[in-house]
Amino acid sequence: MPGPDKETDLTERIEAFLFDLNRGGSGAGPLRGSAETARETTALLRRITAQARWSSAGDLMEIIRNEGRRMTAAQPSETTVGNMIRRVLKIIREEYARSRGSSEEADQQESLHKLLTSGGVSDENFRQPFAALKPNVIEAINELLTELEGTTDNIAMQALEHIHSNEVIMTIGRSRTVEAFLKDAARKRKFHVIVAECAPFCQGHEMATSLSKAGIETTVITDAAIFAVMSRVNKVIIGTQTVLANGGLRAVNGTHTLALAAKHHSTPLIVCAPMFKLSPQVRRLSFLSDFYRYCEILSKVNVHCPVFDYVPPELITLFISNIGGHAPSYIYRLMSELYHPEDHEL
């Protein structure tokens, strides 16, 4: 029978995805970039929308929220999963509102106008069933998927606006976005890249080999030499794992030191981050204890090996995303366009 089969098929897929997320985080499975994670999450959500049983928008949102909670619990440090879920929830709300007939402009005025007049939570319960809701939502999710596929190219297209000839650019670790960005600029301009290797996993080595194969003059330095070399650097271009709501970053270990050194020499720090990395979290104080990898432990010694760093927004000069460049002080506004405030807590 089609019904149960579809359901079991769906649950199987969800379980497989959760399993992958779990493995990917502990380093045992294949390391995947956040773009792939985002795409897979969105594809899975589309499948849920298509195959799960729901009658009204509220039901669908409930299902997605539940699945979303499980997914984020499987791998708390992979924030793109949560981001995609919130995007889809916002899509559902929008489609519902459009089906109901209220104009989109009224919705956008909500934030300032309704704050003064109503002051309360909107009493939408999303219970009204609409026939056209399902295909609309699926179409909107498809648009989201196309947007996701084009993010790296959109960012790379802006490279020539920011890199001039004979520059010395510094970067840290390995970011596919930055790699594409630099390779795109290298087609027309000649510049020099210094890569900090980012111990102990030394992803910087891969980045350097990849860049040098594209013909870019690359130098690998150790993390300890970042400040020593910074005086000769013109720009620092980095990728990040997450962009936080206040404009700060949660990036790979060593980025905070790099940002401080850049600030000291007044070197601009440019962050290449696609929009799906924007997360409504703010920095929690117990942030960094979420994700550790313990190295060789001698019996009497504590060893710490944090994987991520928090970088405050004052140290960042510019964000380059697939929709253009922004200052860190503008991030909160972008966030209100992508996510609905009620979805910030899943």
Next chain:
Amino acid sequence: TDVIIESSVGYFTEGPERKDDIVKAKQEGKELTKEEKQRLRKEKKQQKKSKEKKDDKPSRDSEKEKKPASAASPAPQTPTQPPAQKAPSAAPAPVPVPASETPSAADKPAKSKAELKAERRARQEAERASKGKKGDVGPQAAPGKPKAPPSELQPVVKRLPEHVQVDNPEVLKKLAKKLERQQIPLRSDYGYKVSLFSHLHQYSRKAPLTQQLGIPSTVIHPAIVRLGLQYSQGIVAGSNARSVALLHAFKQVIRDYTTPPNEELSRDLVNRLKPYISFLNQCRPLSASMGNAIKYIKKEISNIPSQCKEEEAKRKLLNCIDCYINEKIVLAAKAIAKYSIEKISDGDVILVYGCSSLVNHILCEAFEKNRKFRVIVVDSRPRLEGREALRRLVQKGINCTYVLISAVSYILPEVSKVFLGAHALLANGYVMSRVGTSQIALVAKAFNVPVLVCCETYKFCERVQTDSFVSNELDDPDDLIVTRTGTTQLEHWQEVPSLGLLNLVYDVTPPDFVDLVITDLGMIPCTSVPVVLRVKNVDQ
């Protein structure tokens, strides 16, 4: 002669008047004062020199153009000058500033006494220099005429050392010739050098200099060969360890030394040491502390009176070296530990970087005095010296934590103090230390954690430097290849044309990041380093 001006040209123009005085004095039978005698001597020298200078003035000019860096210094001794001219030109060298002729002539009478004193000192320096330091690779105080106002400071303008002029082929040729004369093999550079550092050497650890020496080596003492190998392979590392090892090796050399007939010990021994120093320099560039130790030894040797018997002289020298080690390193460490323990309070969390013998000593002493604290050891690739420090501290029973340098901004909120060691303290207050030290100081400053640097006074150096590029050491680039998980991404980096690996050894920390420097003379701010240097110079 119109371009080459000396401040003593004033003497020439006033010559006739002074000469009259002197002649008058002679005729009157008065004894010439010391100053007047000197003036006479000076004038004779000037006359001789002006004839020489007319000949090589055109060549001197063209060399000056080639070396804009040394034009800034008032006494350019361009390295391409043949060494034979060094002794005579060591006394007043020309100052290439044309405009100063009239003012110098005008205030000649006011300056003369102070200028005389300075000239006398300059000549003494020159004589000492020509005696002991001919052909020395290290920075040399080129005695130049002070055009400066009558201050008591000597003109200390150093000739640029060879190891930061690798991109100059003439300097390399000169070095090769010198090494050939001393029968020491020349070490060749290895691997692709990053363009920013093309002026420095980059050697490979797999090709030590000793492979090119014959056995037994007749020129170099075996203790020195062993020491050179230990340096180049990194077996002896750390500036205190290297200096002590050097001094012990020299003690062995002195014990085995016999004065050849018709030679004086004070001169011959110094000449014997020169090829050893070149050899060690080729194995690994000398550190500031080693340079100071060598200067001290050479001074002691040349001060041995000629009537001293060989056995007694050797005994004296060995005693001097022992005293030096005891005073400058062992006792200094005790004094510094005493001062530092005042700064460590109970409940402190202290951050240290890498393996500094002095900082380890301080922490062990503080622990023995029952201070309650815990230590965070920060380490960095590729040397991973922090593991050695960790081992030493854990053996003593100190509570330790270990992180890599990229985690410093994560762990700093817990830290109450940062203790750093130094390789050298420069005269402008910058601290030269292992690469990564400046980074730690920067992050500590951002978190408002006090930074204390511990350094003995024998590491103080008269050089000035503002960034980590102009003078540094490049270690073997292949060290960066091996990574922790065994993956070697960069194994074939030499085959990729646009890929370079950079393995810096030192960096300089600006004085605004450092809150306090603890030395054996007390606790001083970073900016007082030139004061200490001056006090030391006056003592000597």
